[in-house]
Amino acid sequence: MERTLQVVLLLILFCLCLWLMYRAWQKKARRQAEAVGELPPVPAELGAQLLEPTTGLYTGTTLAPSWQNRIAVGDLGFRAQAELTRFEHGILLERDGAEVLWIPQESITAVRTERGHAGKVMTQDGVLVIRWKLPTGTEVDTGFRGDDKTVYPAWVAGATGTKTGEETT
Numbered sequence: 280m281e282r283t284l285q286v287v288l289l290l291i292l293f294c295l296c297l298w299l300m301y302r303a304w305q306k307k308a309r310r311q312a313e314a315v316g317e318l319p320p321v322p323a324e325l326g327a328q329l330l331e332p333t334t335g336l337y338t339g340t341t342l343a344p345s346w347q348n349r350i351a352v353g354d355l356g357f358r359a360q361a362e363l364t365r366f367e368h369g370i371l372l373e374r375d376g377a378e379v380l381w382i383p384q385e386s387i388t389a390v391r392t393e394r395g396h397a398g399k400v401m402t403q404d405g406v407l408v409i410r411w412k413l414p415t416g417t418e419v420d421t422g423f424r425g426d427d428k429t430v431y432p433a434w435v436a437g438a439t440g441t442k443t444g445e446e447t448t
Contacts, residue, residue: 340355343420386413
């Protein structure tokens with residue numbers, strides 16, 4: 280009987296912890312809602328495709344410059360398998376089981392590689408991170424761990440929307 284009571288109390292404690300984590304995530308989403316606002320819609324015309332699509336894992340979007348301050352609004356904080364494609368007018372991130380994310384070219388401030396992002400730690404330069412400004416003016420970092428990391432240099436070089444090898448003025 281004593282053992283059963285201990286198991287029941289432990290189960291209740293576990294459920295309480297899960298409920299408290301869920302409530303904290305909801306509270307964080309409410310605090311961030313104004314800073315995040317509405318995401319840019321995918322335009323009808325994407326422009327010419329500049330880079331081939333690459334598959335991988337969307338690691339999440341964080342408030343810049345903190346690589347661990349994950350955004351809790353909508354589905355931006357959840358990891359998902361994804362496909363990343365570079366177009367003339369921006370970057371299209373198609374996530375499995377989540378909304379398509381469009382990053383307009385004029386919003387992109389940097390594309391770089393990092394060791395970690397949104398709680399996902401990899402080897403050196405294991406995550407492609409896109410820094411961009413939301414329509415509200417809030418700067419965020421969107422992380423993507425590609426299945427093929429050899430494409431990262433082309434993504435970093437194409438940060439300004441030019442093809443690799445072209446000079447920017």
